[in-house]
Amino acid sequence: MDIQHTKPVTLKERIVSLDVLRGFAVLGILLMNIVSFSLVTTAYESPAVYNDLSGADWYTWLVLHYIADTKFMSIFSILFGAGVCIFMERAEAKEHAVWKLQSSRMGWLFVIGMLHAYLLWFGDILVTYAICGMLIATMRNWKPTTLFIVGFVTMFAIPVGFMLLMYWSMQFWPTEEILKMQNSALLSSPEMQAEIAAYTGSWVDQYPHRALVAAMMQFILLPLYIVWHCIGLMMVGMALYKWRILSASRSIRLYMVSLIVSACIGFPLIAIGVWYKQEHNWDPARHFLDSNWNLIGGVFVAFAWICLVMLICKLGIFTFVSRALAATGRMALTNYLGQTLICTFIFYGHGLGWYNTFERVELLYVVGSIWIFQIIFSMLWLRSFRFGPFEWLWRSLTYFELQPMKRKQG
Numbered sequence: 001m002d003i004q005h006t007k008p009v010t011l012k013e014r015i016v017s018l019d020v021l022r023g024f025a026v027l028g029i030l031l032m033n034i035v036s037f038s039l040v041t042t043a044y045e046s047p048a049v050y051n052d053l054s055g056a057d058w059y060t061w062l063v064l065h066y067i068a069d070t071k072f073m074s075i076f077s078i079l080f081g082a083g084v085c086i087f088m089e090r091a092e093a094k095e096h097a098v099w100k101l102q103s104s105r106m107g108w109l110f111v112i113g114m115l116h117a118y119l120l121w122f123g124d125i126l127v128t129y130a131i132c133g134m135l136i137a138t139m140r141n142w143k144p145t146t147l148f149i150v151g152f153v154t155m156f157a158i159p160v161g162f163m164l165l166m167y168w169s170m171q172f173w174p175t176e177e178i179l180k181m182q183n184s185a186l187l188s189s190p191e192m193q194a195e196i197a198a199y200t201g202s203w204v205d206q207y208p209h210r211a212l213v214a215a216m217m218q219f220i221l222l223p224l225y226i227v228w229h230c231i232g233l234m235m236v237g238m239a240l241y242k243w244r245i246l247s248a249s250r251s252i253r254l255y256m257v258s259l260i261v262s263a264c265i266g267f268p269l270i271a272i273g274v275w276y277k278q279e280h281n282w283d284p285a286r287h288f289l290d291s292n293w294n295l296i297g298g299v300f301v302a303f304a305w306i307c308l309v310m311l312i313c314k315l316g317i318f319t320f321v322s323r324a325l326a327a328t329g330r331m332a333l334t335n336y337l338g339q340t341l342i343c344t345f346i347f348y349g350h351g352l353g354w355y356n357t358f359e360r361v362e363l364l365y366v367v368g369s370i371w372i373f374q375i376i377f378s379m380l381w382l383r384s385f386r387f388g389p390f391e392w393l394w395r396s397l398t399y400f401e402l403q404p405m406k407r408k409q410g
Contacts, residue, residue, distance in 0.1 A: 014330070015086070017248040017313040020322050022079055023329030023378075024309055027371050028072040030339050031064055034363050036123045037343035038355060040192050041213070042185045045291070047360070048282035049187055056361040066270055070298035073125065075305060077230045080129050081151075081237025082246050085140050099137075101398065106133040108397040112337075112390075121340045122213040128222055128230055136234045148239035155232025155299065159225050160292050167288035178285055185284040196356050203350045233299070246306070248313040255314065259307035262300045269297030327378040331388030335374045342370055383407075 035044045043049045047061040087105070091098045113126030139147065170178060184191040198209040217226070240246050245254075273293025280286045312318055328335055345351035346366065358366070381388065385405050387395060395403045 015247050016322075016326055017310060018079065018082065018246055019326040019329035020313055021075065021246070021306060021309045021325075021329065022332045023325035023327065024305070025072045025075040025079065025329075026332045026335045026339075027325070027328060027374070028068060028305075029076065029336075030367050030370060031068040031364075032072070033123060033339065034343065034367050035360070037121070037340075038347045038358055038363060038366075039360075040187065040195050040356065042192070042284070045287065046185065046277075046282045046284070049185065049192075050360075052360055057359055060360040060364065062274070065274065065294065066267060067301065070294060071302045071305060074233055074299050074302035076125070077129075077132075077233035078237035078240065078302070078306070079246075080133065081136055081234025082241035083237075084133050084137055084234070085238045085241050088137060088140055102137050103134070104400070105394075105398040106130045106137075108394060109133070112394065116337060116340065117214040117218070118207075118211055120344055122210045122217065124214070127218060128226055131222075132227060132230045132234055136231060136238065139235060140238060142238075144239040144242035147235045147242070151232040151235025151239065153232070154235065155229050156296060158228035159295060162225050163288045163292055163295075167286075170285060170288070182284050199348050199355045200353055201349045203348075206348060206350075229295070240306075245310065248310045250310075252311065252314060255307045255311045259304050259311070262304040262307065266297040266300030266302075266304060269293050270301070273297065324375045324379060327382050328375055330382060331378045331391060333394060334388030334390040335378065337390055338374060339370060342373075 032044070040049060047053055047058060050057070052058050052061055084102070088098050088102055091101050107130070109126055110130035113124050113128075113130055116126060117124035142150075183189050186192065195209055198206050237246070244250060270293060273290055276290040276293065277286070280290065313322060343366075347353075347355040349355070378388070384407060385392075386407050387403065387405065392403055392405055
């Protein structure tokens with residue numbers, strides 16, 4: 001069947017718990033992305049860059065490191081894997097051109113991601129998801145147990161192995177190269193000062209730094225590290241969907257036990273990583289070793305978050321919060337890109353120019369304000385329209401046909 005004759009999923013076909021979890025994730029991911037928008041790049045990983053080692057700024061970094069750093073990206077990746085499975089299952093059931101649709105869908109996501117990365121913000125994840133989305137589509141018919149085991153191994157073995165290999169190789173690096181890497185993480189370094197000058201300048205001033213970092217992520221980090229972690233998480237997401245865990249269909253006991261076990265594994269692993277970082281005085285050269293604790297522990301904390309959200313959906317508590325998150329989740333792409341538009345206007349030189357001026361704890365007020373705006377906007381928008389603006393654009397491009405935007409009354 002031709003792509004032009006296919007239609008996207010209807011509102012009645014949506015799995016509400018997935019929308020709630022997606023809304024939770026898109027709001028939560030801003031807790032960490034706000035740092036990359038407002039402060040120098042190395043501040044994301046280390047509080048020592050701004051000497052945030054005591055007081056409110058230290059506790060802000062510490063708490064967010066435990067509950068947010070890598071956790072919401074992991075949830076997003078799990079959801080994306082489930083979404084690929086659902087999309088292709090439903091397209092196949094309707095006798096649509098499954099692979100043409102999937103290729104079109106991921107192809108346009110790739111284009112949107114490239115524009116996002118090079119024109120707005122180097123921290124884009126959509127390009128990675130588009131590439132991984134095509135790869136995991138070939139695995140959608142695997143048994144859930146196989147998906148879970150292979151995915152679980154993949155998300156850790158290759159990324160951690162790469163980081164350990166990098167750390168091992170440092171014994172062969174010239175001493176001046178190691179010193180250069182360590183000194184470049186200092187706020188007073190020429191590299192950090194050049195970054196501050198770029199993002200407090202015009203859009204043209206920002207472009208060289210943004211393009212360089214985006215290219216480094218896409219051509220070095222993505223194939224060697226990021227893609228493996230994301231593919232593994234997406235495979236686990238497909239397994240969780242097949243096991244009906246993401247539809248809040250399993251027992252309360254299963255979610256409770258999984259939440260407790262995941263938290264009891266994840267948080268201690270993260271704590272070990274923080275201890276090592278402190279013991280080594282936040283040495284950038286130790287990043288290849290010490291960051292692995294959070295990479296692994298963060299996935300377990302993400303599982304704990306998923307179980308908590310599923311429990312809330314299953315028990316039917318906090319109904320207004322669930323409705324608000326579901327609306328935000330239905331517009332996840334719009335809200336994700338919207339966060340970039342809002343934050344680059346607030347912090348970059350082509351907007352208000354408040355880059356490098358906020359304390360970490362002050363950034364939480366900015367996050368809260370954006371959350372309130374996006375929740376209200378999503379709920380009001382979906383009263384009249386079927387899709388968010390960027391969701392509508394993505395669907396229309398995918399199906400090569402303008403999708404009806406207005407909701408039918410009654």
